Amino acid sequence: MSSYLLKNCDIANFDTLGVSRKDLLITGERIALIRDRILPAEHPDAEVIDVNGKLVMPSFADMHTHMMQTFLKGPMDDYPITDWLVRLFSIGDLFDEETAYYSALLGCLSSLRFGTTTINEMADWIHFAPILKAFEDSGIRAVIGISTTDIAENDKTPLISVEEALYRSEYVYDHAHGKNNGLIEASCAPAGLPACSKKLVQALKQFADHRGIIFHTHLAEGRKETEDVRRMYNLSGEGEALYQFGILGPKTVLAHNIWLSDAELDRIKETGANPVHCPNTNLKISDGIAPFAAMQKKGINVCFGCDGEASSSTRDMIREGRMGAYLQKGVTLDPTVFDAGYVFKAMTKNGPKALGYTDLGEIKEGNLADLIIVDMTDDLSLVNRDYRIGNLLYAGDGHAVDTVFTAGKIMVRGKHLTMFDEGKIIETSERLLRKLNDKIRKAGL
Ligand SMILES: [Zn+2]
Incomplete structure (x- = not known):
């Protein structure tokens, strides 16, 4: 020892x-x-x-990530959201196992380099094995679930049945949960309404509750999608829909949270669900501005996430925290909101709390030694x-x-990784990126 x-x-x-x-x-x-x-x-x-x-x-907890997107920092810049989504799936199809592995590994290692030791990941099923291996090899602490959809948002959306989604959740639980001496845990991570049916999210929530694991999803990221949910269920919004469907609770982690009413924020507070602020993504791909200052006032357990680099272009939680602080101060015209102490607590202590840890995220005797x-x-x-x-x-x-x-x-x-030769990681990544960029050009994307 x-x-x-x-x-x-x-x-x-x-x-x-x-x-x-x-x-x-x-x-x-x-x-x-x-x-x-x-x-x-x-x-x-x-x-x-x-x-x-x-x-x-304490080190940082990045509470919403898609690590396979690390290689997509660049080729996804400056596209409108509908094109962005199609492009994301189209380029994702060009990944082979080695590319997926190094893309995820590079994301994990960049996170570690910047002081993040806990990751809440929404991964792709098709490359689950290399992504899981990348997390294991990196030595980072992580909760990993599979992004799942059963309603088409565009002609590239991968659709599966509820039975298949449950099978995949079981598979992830069996293959990931408890790995690396307990550093890695499984979650259920449906992509979110309206790309998921009520039946799908309820089945996965039931599965997550039964196993005592986290339910991780996107909430109210796109304005159009939020409108679609309102129409589809005749409810006031996407947050209200998740509330009515029984999805919100202390083991639920919600990424983005932009198009929510004040009443929906009260639902989040009432149920103890955990919203994640991803300001770099929300600004860069023009999702909108989430009402996180209001959540701070309500005493909601606010967390931060860098999301995938296809949308945020960073794994640096300090940049993420600063962007969130400036954004909330700017839109509220109130410089006292998202003060430095609050932001650091949101980046260190609140994430582990959302993931069910009682001994992580603070420098205290007896706590897990995750610190910087x-x-x-x-x-x-x-x-x-x-x-x-x-x-x-x-x-x-x-x-x-x-x-x-x-x-x-x-x-x-x-300021350097101890377990990896950074030069070799960069060299291998650049070699694989040259191949991937060639494929992107050849596919006319
Ligand atoms: Zn996401």
């Missing part, structure tokens, strides 16, 4: 935006001790790391130690993350 003694940590307090200088002992996968002073002689097996007054905080050390001492643009936490959100980005622990294991050290 590995053990690390982190000396002189400035542990972030998101309530005060201040820090406390402490020593921190990691034993196995957990934070064993936090004290003013821990003597190395008392823990001779522990490797001593002098953090030297750098900022220590942030080095802002080598960046001319990040000076002023007294305001480090706010400056990290508003002036920094994921490149400031120096060291990353997942379950007590060092994944990033000195």
Whole structure:
């Protein structure tokens, strides 16, 4: 069992935006001790790391992702949403196993590099095996479900029966749940209304409840789709439909949440469901602006997600958090909403809570040792130690993350991955991308 003694940590307090200088002992996968002073002689097996007054905080939970899209950063830029969706499926058809594996692996490794250690993934069935392998190989903590649809939104939408969806959920549960010593869990992840029937979402919710796993879906991302749901069910909106169908609850994770009424936000609050803000995607592909400041006021468990890179072009949660903060301040004309402390809590503590963890997302004795050390001492643009936490959100980005622990294991050290040769990952990715880009051009896409 590995053990690390982190000396002189400035542990972030998101309530005060201040820090406390402490020593921190990691034993196995957990934070064993936090004290003013821990003597190395008392823990001779522990490797001593002098953090030297750098900022220590919980790592990030990226609560809505499609990691196979990592290779699609670029070829999906600046398309209208209807074309974007068709293009996404058409280009997805050109992926082979190796491409899917490296695309997902690159996404997981970029996430780790930027201090994200928990991922809530909605994956494609057709390449499930290489995607799962990429998650396993990366060593990241993840909840993985399969994107499922049974109503055509366009002629490329893959349609399956409810029975097939249940079979796939069972398959994912059997093959993913508990993998990597419990770092990987399964979920049910239907794509969302109106591409899923009431029967499908209810069957998958029942399956998820029976297994005690997460139900993860998109909610009210597109204005047109939300209108379609209103017409289809004669209900006030997509959120109301999920409420009426019995889908909302504390184990339900909802991505986007744009076209919702105040009454629907109350449904989310009442049921304890967990909305995920994906502002980079929502702005880049012109989905709209989600009412997250109102959710903050209602005390809803707000999370953040970078979504797939086909739409967001980033795996950096700090960029995501900053975009969300600026957006909510801008549309409400209220600079006090989405303050730095609130945003960091939404990015660290709220995600694990939504996924059912009670021992993850905060720097506390006994909690899982998923944490980051942030080095802002080598960046001319990040000076002023007294305001480090706010400056990290508003002036920094994921490149400031120096060291990353997942379950007590060092994944990033000195701003580089410890388990992978970054140069080789980039070289292999560029080789596969040249092939993929050629295929895209040849297919006339
Ligand atoms: Zn999505």
